[in-house]
Amino acid sequence: MRVHDPEAHALRRGLGVLDLACAALLVVMVLWYSFRFVSFSHYPEEDAAMLLRYSEHVAQGQGVVWNVGEKPVDGATDFLFMIVVGCLIRAGFSVTHAAQETALVCHTLTVLGIFLGTRALSGGRRAAAAVSAAYLAVGPGLRYAAASYGTPLTALLALATWLVAMRVEVSPPQGAQDWARLLGACTALLGMARPEGALLGLFCFATVVLLRDRGERNDVLKAFCSTFVPLGLVCFTWHWSCFGDPLPNPFYRKAGGAPHWYALARAFLNIASLGGVFLAVLAAGPLFRRTRRASLVALVPVAAFGAIWVLVSDETNYFMRFRYPVLPLILVSAVPVGENLAEGVLRRLRGRGRVLRATLAAAVVSVALGVVAVQERHSARIEPRRIGLYDVALRLRPLSSRSYALATTEAGLLPLYSRWRAIDAWGLNDSWIAHHGGITEQYLDRYRPEVIMFHAYFTADGVEESSDTRERGLGPSWSAMVETLKRYAEQRGYVQAAVFARSTDAHYYYVRPDFPESEKVIGAIRATRYRWDGELLRPGPTPPGRGPG
Structure with a gap:
């Protein structure tokens, strides 16, 4: 079956009034939870404060410099976040409020994107999409925002990149080329958010383009390169000419010229901890024919992203923030896989009594609520302390x-x-x-x-x-x-x-x-x-x- 066959994917599902109502409730939940249970009155966390020094200098018109009057240095690997925060400081925000509010808005948009993307693109049921979005809503993203990290912005762009990649996978040839051009732009933008973001975008593209018919791959590849290459080349050339180095300065300090096996192990442990039961569902997908492809499409870029951390040490990885951007990919992709697995179980139970099926349904609901509760309790321990x-x-x-x-x-x-x-x-x-x-x-x-x-x-x-x-x-x-x-x-x-x-x-x-x-x-x-x-x-x-x- 061709990947862009309408029957091969639930892309045809539209959004209704109930979906928009659920989306609005999710926004209210995020805002209520953040102001009720998360402290935004604290100063930035130690490592986040480094980037904010650059933002202050950008706001003052001094450029991307560590010390005013010295040559530029790219120590702020969250480059796009640094620029956005600098613009807000210039507009009158305090440095802490600019960082926290930018991150909070991005976190809220990511929650919305998971729910609406799961509904519109993967055809997930409303309840399952809401649980997936709620899992992210009460997760560490709000704590990153409170600590003034730009991680939620990177996660938002990673989600957008993945949703566009899903469209490349399922669209007919001409539509796939149009979406591939947008995917190239998203990948370049994700690379501006963090350097490894470009690699994540490339992993997403490589995975979905290989699922196209062989005769279509070259056209889709050319479409992707038509935006990614010029945008990436401009950014890369500007960076090298401005800072004197092709890569951000921390890479040269953290790479060390040798593999970092401990960082590699920590990367996969972090991804497993962040993904939880949703990652477990994806991992079970390849065991069954009906879910094998859908799960592998998501697992390949996630695994590739985890593998790149062998290149640098694990310092400044505040509560797994370097791995967090793949969590939205996991959450969006796990819902249709989980639903397919559940439907297979229900078919086997058909004719064995309504009580058994109702008991199973109640167990699924209980597990879903329990997963969100455990995520909230785990994330609640991430609180900055005075230093x-x-x-x-x-x-x-x-x-x-x-x-x-x-x-x-x-x-x-x-x-x-x-x-x-x-x-x-x-x-x-x-x-x-x-x-x-x-x-x-x-x-x-x-x-x-x-x-x-x-x-x-x-x-x-x-x-x-x-x-x-x-x-x-x-x-x-x-x-x-x-x-x-x-x-x-x-x-x-x-x-x-x-x-x-x-x-x-x-x-x-x-x-x-x-x-x-x-x-x-x-x-x-x-x-x-x-x-x-x-x-x-x-x-x-x-x-x-x-x-x-």
């Missing part, structure tokens, strides 16, 4: 006009809210460090930073490659960076202003003593009520027998 980096930044902010410099391993909240010139010692936002394998004392001498702050992972015997640093992909490189910063500070006479230590790690603050406000800065740091994951810490010297070096 002293923000409080120290506010104490440093009055000196932002002095052009003082800050070297730090925590390049989010401190640089964003202090507005000091900042050296990202890890190199995600510093092209020199990213390309030279790490920070050096000679490089620090270029800035002679007034404040040095680093996050040390240590045991009773000193810094080592702890399981935390190893699993996040940091490892010996992080320890070497900490050693360099500490040695630089001590050999040049910096004052250790404070150490805020927990049982396994600590934040160290050093201040250069020869600038006018040095005593003021030291006193401000020591006077900070410093919280870390909700725990109030007191400043002190290096704990006995512990510490870097």
Whole structure:
């Protein structure tokens, strides 16, 4: 049977008044739930704050720069989100509200897209489509929005790309070419949202185009390339000419020139955790002839997307946010597969009594509601906690006009809210460090930073490659960076202003003593009520027998 045969797909199903009413109820549910159970009053999460520094500079007309007056650097891998937030800041929004409201709108639109797309394109039943949309609605997307991440925007574009890819699969030849052109544009846009987004779009296209008749594939491929290639080439050329590198700066820091097997394993575990029972339904699909194709069409791009994470370390992967964009694909695709599997079971039970069938139907409803409830409970644990980096930044902010410099391993909240010139010692936002394998004392001498702050992972015997640093992909490189910063500070006479230590790690603050406000800065740091994951810490010297070096 040809893939564009109307009988081969439920594409012919239209949307009715009840569908629009359900869509409206879903919007109300998302807004009610978000304002009732999700806190949007918190400042950005540490890694999200890095991107917002770029957005502030874009809003000020300074360009995509880490430090005003320096050359551009693409440390904001969520490029499209950075630009949108920058425009909203320019329009008068605060930096936090601009990020959170953009993400909230995108999350709401994704919920709508899952429901309406499932109904209109895959022909899913209204109740099943609503459960699928509700699963996403109460999932981690709202927590990403509250933490000021751009992940919901990437997820929205991933969903749009997948829905267009589904049209390419089922449309007649001329229609498939038109949809392929749109798919090329969507893929380019998804690549602007995040670099791996372009790969996800290509995986989606490759999967559906292979399902076309052999004689139609070339025409569909040409149509796709007619939009994707010029748009992608323009973006790629502009990026290279503007930033001096073909890829975003974090890639050079996180790639490391070797496979990241731990990140690969984590990627598939994350996808399994996000997809839950919906992914299990898709995984069961290939076992049955009637659902084999529909499930494989979705599983192939999802699996390919998971495999690419072997290329980079897993740092800054806040609650699985790097894998989240494939969740809408899973949810839209699982509904028709699940319904087909359920229909097969019901046919086998036909004639065995209404009570048994009613019991099975009740069990399905109970499981569906339970799945949504478990998703909500799991996501509710993702809550940002107060951290002293923000409080120290506010104490440093009055000196932002002095052009003082800050070297730090925590390049989010401190640089964003202090507005000091900042050296990202890890190199995600510093092209020199990213390309030279790490920070050096000679490089620090270029800035002679007034404040040095680093996050040390240590045991009773000193810094080592702890399981935390190893699993996040940091490892010996992080320890070497900490050693360099500490040695630089001590050999040049910096004052250790404070150490805020927990049982396994600590934040160290050093201040250069020869600038006018040095005593003021030291006193401000020591006077900070410093919280870390909700725990109030007191400043002190290096704990006995512990510490870097």
